[in-house]
Amino acid sequence: MKAFTTLSGLVCPLDRANVDTDAIIPKQFLKSIKRSGFGPNLFDEWRYLDHGEPGMDNSVRPLNPDFVLNFPRYQGAQVLLARENFGCGSSREHAPWALDDQGFRVVIAPSFADIFFNNCYKNGLLPIVQPAEVVDQLFRECEAQEGYTLTVDLAAQTITTPAGQVFSFDITEHRKHCLLGGLDEIGLTLQHAEQIKAYEAARRQAQPWLFA
């Protein structure tokens, strides 16, 4: 997994609540058997004026000039600022893959859907929960100031605004450890293989019908 330590990145504000994973990456792109290449189809139905299908040359498709991701001032953004319940809907990991492929490393919102939130960590994408009033403030500042960047420090668990205001955020020790080190979680778990085998043997004894 890709490591995350610190980032100073341009912020793109997506001012909608309940942004679902169908909106983040529409279903027709889920037919891919790869993990990469989803970036150009991130928010496809909002981002383009035509209907997108896999295999199209996205560079020649008509862009929706009213969609925030297409504004010249937000090109190259690495921090997505969002509203409540971001990432609701399906479990498709293609959603964080698409955000990552587009260049986003951080998503800040008042709340996230559980599965999406979890999927982000597996891909070196950092989802940060902040109180609604802080998110409101960041939206105001971001829209008022072109080139608005935020600095995120995972080790310190802080977000710093251009004016120097610092907000802290929560993360579990396990997730922080894995993200900072870019660790292979499967490899970590397999260090406990003997414990898993012992658990499994006891379970087989107690509930043999669960085993073929």
Next chain:
Amino acid sequence: MTAQTLYDKLWSSHVVREEADGTVLLYIDRHLVHEVTSPQAFEGLKLAGRGLWRVDSVVSTADHNTPTDHWDEGIKDPISRQQVETLDANIKSFGALAYFPFKDKGQGIVHVMGPEQGATLPGMTVVCGDSHTSTHGAFGALAHGIGTSEVEHVMATQCLVAKKSKNMLVKVNGPLAAGITGKDVALAIIGKIGTAGGTGYAIEFGGEAIRSLSMEGRMTLCNMAIEAGARSGMVAVDDKTIDYVKGRPFAPGVADWDAAVAYWKTLHSDEGAHFDAVVELDASEIKPQVTWGTSPEMVTDIDGSVPDPAAEADPVKKGSIERALSYMGLTANTPVKDIPVDIVFIGSCTNSRIEDLREAAAVARGRKKAASVKQVLVVPGSGLVKAQAEAEGLDKIFIEAGFEWREPGCSMCLAMNADRLQPGERCASTSNRNFEGRQGQGGRTHLVSPAMAAAAGIAGHFVDIRSL
């Protein structure tokens, strides 16, 4: 010993080890695998030279990409076909307890197939790379959707890295009125707590109304726990659970049956167990539900009207309503009964089981599709559901009513195959999500129960099934 909730019991019985910060390795009993969220996981295993930790935990089928007609012509879309063939190849090389490929008589939507095969059992942990895995909680199992990295993790280690959720009890008191289904209960709950109301919680559904639901109704309800934000929903085990499981292909055999049942009967919340949140609904107040917007919480009942954004004070909510009405092509204050539909979809992991088809057929019997309705699709959840429905003559009822009787699969719930809405088309759908573009770009979805969907197909607009 302190009183435990059902979720507490399911969780603690699967903890392999726990870290100081509460992160645990949670043992997984059943891993359901389909073609969309597994190819990258199998690829990861191959790249790392890993195999499946436990082949007999995997049960698999192809469902999202499969066509629902002209099976003799195979899968025409080459990208869809490649994804299904990739699953075939992966199962062949990695193995599984059971695999129901495209066209197999046991093939079907993974959340219909699992329970009907007895591959979902009380007391299990069940995962799948699909958010509607919450369905299996209807059996007193701990079941939830996972992402593809976690699919690979479970394949390689039989465990998930997880943190315990909080406990929520949603209690639906009193008996349900006639004609009210699990779908109406689910939508009424989401209308009350919102699509993020269950975020961070595991929801147990209880109360007289829930106990009165059939296993199919409980599956519909738990299926939609995710639309309330909860990764898992569950219902305590009772005689209905045990009767449903008995005799299914992967259910315990005679030698283990009594011991299994004795254990399963402990799978309920203890008297006095602590819930972090309790939500109560009065069943008698639940009427047939219809969504009007682009989120399942945007719901009212058949006597209701489309809301007026002018009446909403919160600017974010007001904006959401305005955007939803614009997308849905609806005017504020329009009575739900005045909304016409173009298409009807009866199917999906929410509502494609035999009981759902019986309810739709009861409405369709002796009636005809409205001339203004372009298409009514009836898509059974699995090959076994299809065979059962045909044995009962339900297919003939649908065909005589002018409905289309199709092959099993996910179909127009998410429109990954050829079944999809055209821009602007309005659909009465028994599926689970009314998100923008969910059933086809520009398509407009209204979520309803199977009987309500069938009735809309007959009348050409929403009608109260209680008045039929």
